[in-house]
Amino acid sequence: MGNKNKHKDKHRHNDGHANAPMTSNPSNAATPTEDSQTQHLPEAPRTEASATQPKWKRSPEFYISVLGLFVGLGVLLIYYLQWREMVETVNVTRRVSERDQRAWMKVISLANPKPEANQPLSWQVRMQNIGKTPARNVVTYLFVDVLPKGSGPDLDYDKVRACMRTFKGVVYPEESGDFPAIRFKFIQKSTSEVEMYDLQPAELERILAGSSYVAVHGIIHYDDAFHAHHWEKFCVWWSPTAGSYSAAECAQNGNSTDDNDEP
Secondary structure, three states: OHHHHHHHHHHHHHHHHHHOOOOOOOOOOOOHHHHHHHOOOOOOOOOHHHHHOOHHHHOHHHHHHHHHHHHHHHHHHHHHHHHHHHHHHHHHHHHHHHHHHOOOEEEEEOOOOOOOOOOEOEEEEEEEEOOOOOEEEEEEEEEEEEEEOOOOOOOOOOOOOOOEEEEEEEEOOOOEEEEEEEOEEEOOOOOOOEEEOEOOHHHHHHHHHOOEEEEEEEEEEEEOOOOOEEEEEEEEEEOOOOOOOOOHHHHHHOOEEOOOOOO
C-alpha cells in the first residue's frame, strides 16, 4: 500500500512538472510593434575614396561659396576697369582743354636785314605769345650767322656758343615784343663774356655776290600756366640774290616745337 502511494506521488509529481505553465522573461520578449520601431536600416557601404576625402570636398555649400567668391572678384574687376577708363577719359579731356588754353610762344622775322660793313649784323624780329594764357620764365637764345651757300646753320643748342639772350618773367596772351637779333662772339677765349660781332667787309661781299646768305635762328624756352615746360625752335634765312642756297636744314629742322603733354 505504501508502494502504491509512492507510485501515485511519482506520477503526480511528473504530471505537475509536465503541466507547469511556461513563463518567459518580459524584458527579453519584444512585441512586433516594438521590433518594427527599433529596427535600423543597414548603412550604405562607404567606398575607400569617400572615406578618405575631407568633409569640405563632399560639401556642396563649399563649392557654392567658392563660386560666389569668384563672381564677386569678377564684379570688382569690372568696376575697377570702368573706373580706370573713366579716369583716363577725364585726363584726356583735361589735357586737350589745357593744350587748347596753354601759352604758345613764337618768334618771327619782321623785315629783311640791311647788312653794312663794320657794323653789327642784326635782324629785326618779334617775339609773341599767340596762346590763350600767360607764358612764364621766357628765355630766348638768338643766333645770327653768315653761312656759305650750300651749308646749313648749326641747330644744336646744347653747345656753348656766343649768342644773344633775352629774359622776360611773364608774356601775356597777344603780347609781343620787337627787338633786333644781333650777332655776338666770345671775348677772346672767354666762354661767358660776349660782344657784338661786326660784319666784315669780306662777308658783305660774299653776301652781295650770292655765295653766302644770312640766317637768324634760335630756341625759346618757357613754362605755361599749367606748369608744363615748352620750347620752340625757329629759323629764317635771307639773301639779296635769287638762287638755291640749300637752306632746307633751316626751313625744315630749324622750325619745330615740343610735344610735352600737360602734367
